[in-house]
Amino acid sequence: MTSAPDHDQLQPALSARGIAKSFAETRAVDDASFAVQRGEILALLGPSGCGKTTTLRLLAGFERPDHGAIDINGVTACSDQVWQPPEQRRIGMVAQDFALFPHLSVAENIAFGLGDGHRAWWTRPLRRLRRSPASPRVDEMLALVGLAGYADRFPHELSGGEAQRVALARALAPEPAAVLLDEPFSNLDQNLRSSLRQTMRRILKLANAAAVFVTHDREEALSLADRVAVMRDGRIEQIGAPDDLYYRPNSPFVGAFVGDANILSGRRTPGGAVTELGHVHFVHTPEPQDAEPLPGQEVELSILLRPEQLVLKQADDQLNSARVVSSEYYGHDQVVRVRLPSGVEVEARLRTEVVWRPDDPVNVIVLDDAIAFTR
């Protein structure tokens, strides 16, 4: 991480304060607030239709919020009184389909936002004739994204991954206050994604840019972002570091959205809860820990257990034990689905020394602390 000066840390590159936007009767974004620092990558994660793309368009200035304000480098870009159009905001954007200008070369695409002398497309032959070099900034950006030598190619000559990097270089070239990326990997080959994620992260970090990207893929969000905002129905449910969200979600929705989860009902006891899997301890409840229940009072809880927190043991009791329903074998691990005697099904992620078959009778053992939510 770069050690930014203090005032930079105090003043976010981009912040949204209570922005809201409705289309017709639908509340696309509802009172969303967040801030991104320079050099930080924030992911907006949520199911499709949760308003994350609208949030991005609000930040970029393609939509105007009904309420709320947006500050860019401490300057209000948009509020009830202020309205800056997109071209005045210094916000870079990488569209889902990359939106490279098909009539411009890679270098011309990257130079587009630089505004040095408006290199109009129709002066290209003249520039070729004069062999005018691309601006140094263009070369710098091409080097940054690892595409030196691609300057004279055209968008249709690029692979998906290359097009993405050109789009990123184009967005970063004018040194924007922040760049926004809309589902940046959705148009790319599945096999390429994880390597491209790390490339993208490296480039964004090198450029020390504030970045906001939108995704519905939790793996993408957790592995690429410094912080993740989980959205649902236009609201931000929780913002936090990836491990925060995974281990300390503040709602069952967030818990289940950032990772596989078994959710069981339980009853509060001193020091834990009783569930169908026996007594479990829990580490975290978002509700105030209003201590022990009063004697005689029953507190119902939702208990979240990750599949990797469960292990299976062969059961002797053929009649009353849980049974394996199905198992998927992945080599490095296996996911085994188990039906408990009550009919509830849970998933366990296990090592593969023992292979489980459907109908095997098993006992389910909880390895460590669960997460509990008051119902």
Add this chain to the structure above:
Amino acid sequence: MSILSGTADLPSRFRVHLPIIWILALAGAGAACIPLIYLIVRAAEADADTWSKVLTGGTLRLLLNTAALTLAVTAASAALALPIAYLTERTDLPLARLWRSITIMPLAIPSYVGAFAFVIALGPNGSLQDLLSPLGVESIPEIYGFVGAWLTLTLFTFPYLLLVVRAGLRDLDPAIEESARSLGQSAWGAFWRVTVPQLRIPIATGSLLVALYVISDFGAVSMMRFDTFTRAIYVRIGTSFDRSSIAVLCMILVVLVAVVLAVDWSQRRNARYHRLGSGAARMPRLIHLRRYRWPALTGMSIICALALLVPVAVLFHWLSVGLDNGESFPGIWSAALNSVYASALAGGATVAISIPIAIIVVRRPGFLSRVIDRASYVGYALPGVVVAFALIFFTLRVTPTIYQTIVTLVFAYVVLFLPQAISGLRASLVRVQPGLEEASRSLNRTPWQTFCSVTLPLIAPGILAGFALVFLTTMKELPATILLAPIEFDTLATSLWGHQEDVFFARAAASALLLLACAALPMIILFGHDRDIRT
């Protein structure tokens, strides 16, 4: 979303000014409606006396003539276009690629030029009779009247249907025909039971084009001396000062157009769920003609000879006769220059007006943009004679300074041909994803800069195609040009008309040939890229 959105995206409290793009689009579409509005106002002013003067047996006969001609030409065009489209697209017809180009070329010949050629070839004292008289043939059947008009209009309008049907045929999924074959249909049976029903919408669209052309046609029916509405209106504009009764005649013609449009619309409504499979990845298997090969080739040759060779040959014949007799051709070069000048002005003005309209229609869908879209088509559906009549009296009353100036003439062309420019622009605008314009905005370009540096270069092919199409149609336009051109402003079309009325056939032939030459250039721009899909 770009210029194109301006501030229209904002909630109403921010919409303090109407973006200029909306103003331009509304003005353009509104202008296209001026002739119709003028007509309606005029016809409404007509009293019972005028109506009774107009609604006579003569008018009824005009109505029947026009309707019969429209039906006959449309049916005959479909009967020509459907087999030609199928033969050139789906069979192993020799030189199919060449035939594909040749069969649409009659479009470059205005129907009145064709009619003129037939008249001087087949009319009394025409070329044919000259050829036959040594053989003792004293007279040949009369070409004038219904048969002549029907024949000429069919030969020179069927390519409209052909183009649309052919495109529809290319869009069909060959797998559907193959399924029909595998279900026991013969090639012939599959054609009638599967292919033709799927082509319903293209056939309807093409028929609409042909029908509207016939209703509007003035030159060909006049030269064939067949009385239809357009001819009657033209004659009355020249002889009568009773504007109201002409307006009433025009309104009847407009109602006829409306009926045709309504029929077409109801066809489409019924076919709403009738989706065509699109984007056939595979090329269809070609049908082997075998013994039908020669009949097919003969038929194609006859049609192309009649629609292309005969007219051109006759014109050249008369030109050479004129040259041999030392005929002079006064003013022909200035007429050519005037034609190009007026057509270029019309093309430029129409494209300029169509850009904001196309942008609004594509980028800002909604009630108002639908209204603009429909309104821009109003003038297109009106016959040239009607638009000319309306504009003569509209300018006389409202803006007498531009009466009989090039401004009025170009305005008439814009009203008549606006949708030709819009449709090409729309197609290319749809292909420019809004994301590109947004990307440009986020790279610090203003809406206007975005339009110039991103949108404009990307839609340039559409603009060029629109310009070429309007240029071509303006070049060929006859009635509005005769009625509205400034005095002493002869174009090729009007000089052809004038010379044939004065029986200077050689001069008229020279104008006609020059007109064909000038029309060929935009034709090449428009259809030159019609590549062979089989290779």
